[in-house]
Amino acid sequence: MSVLDQIYEKAKADPQKVAFPEAENEKMMQAAYECGQEGYIIPVLVGDEETIKKLAAERGYDINVFKVVDIHEESYKNSVIERYVALEDTKLKEKALGRRMEDPLYYAMAMQKIGDADVTFAGIDNTTGDVLLAGQMIIGLKPGISTISSIGLCDIPGFEGSEGSLLAVGDSAVCTNPNPEQLASIAISACDTVHDLLGWEPRCAMISYSTLGSGQGELIDKVKEALAIAQEQRPDLAIDGEFQLDAAIVPAVAAKKVQRESKVAGKANVLIWPDLNVGNTSVKLIQQFGHADAYGPMLQGFNSVVCDCSRGAPVSEIKGNVVISAVRAAGAKKK
Structure with a gap:
């Protein structure tokens, strides 16, 4: 059994919630769908709900495979903000976080910070710099770690x-x-x-x-x-x-x-x-x-798992990195 086969087995045994802030992207949605349908993760699509559901239907996906989080729905957004600012190790206040959460990347990471997601997976529509900046601001670095x-x-x-x-x-x-x-x-x-x-x-x-x-x-x-x-x-x-x-x-x-x-x-x-x-x-x-x-590169140093994939990566490679990220998150919880 190859190392990837072993990792896929681990993922299926303990599926993690993976947030996809680039949910409208065709390759990202396909990777999220296939990983979710095959039982490796619980895919959470973050963005405009109406657009996401429309694109999923056009692409032939069963929307029930996904959990869709609408960034325009106020009650859940306010709940995320309230729980985030109540944490001791966060940098942003209520208004600053609310403004940034207009961007699905920051919204997904805020969900991750409060435990409503286990991984944020991005990198096709956002640059590496975008992902690193958001991760450092929202997720933060592990104690004693000075660099990503x-x-x-x-x-x-x-x-x-x-x-x-x-x-x-x-x-x-x-x-x-x-x-x-x-x-x-x-x-x-x-x-x-x-x-x-x-x-x-x-x-x-x-x-x-x-x-x-x-x-x-x-x-x-x-x-x-x-x-x-x-x-x-x-x-x-x-x-x-x-x-x-x-x-x-x-x-x-x-x-x-x-x-x-x-x-x-x-x-x-x-x-x-x-x-x-x-x-x-x-x-x-x-x-x-x-x-x-x-396999990789896998980002490390954040308080929890953040993944930045290659913009040119095929869906098969994206799937592998999604599953690897999920298994890392599950392993960190067990420590």
């Missing part, structure tokens, strides 16, 4: 790692040149993400061109400082480094290069790149030469 980042899951044929052919990597898409505090946040978030999604006990390696002082320079110093911050903030997590790639994932190399006890060296299941140059290039190398399937 991403993680991807690579399924690499022929790779025999500690989790078989699977390897989680980040950040390969969002945070361009993280400082030590941000890099530590990425590592911590990545550990939480793989635990929520896959149930792994994360073994997280901070990647560098140096293994435990074999090289010197400010690029290595950044990784070392990030490691110290991450270990201090989350001593419960197995985060170690700095390691070269082979020392992180190959037991024989780790035995030669890492002359101390390590829960991570040689058996890492999460790799943290030092910057986006390394991350973006590495993922493309894995895809092109390792013929790997790469």
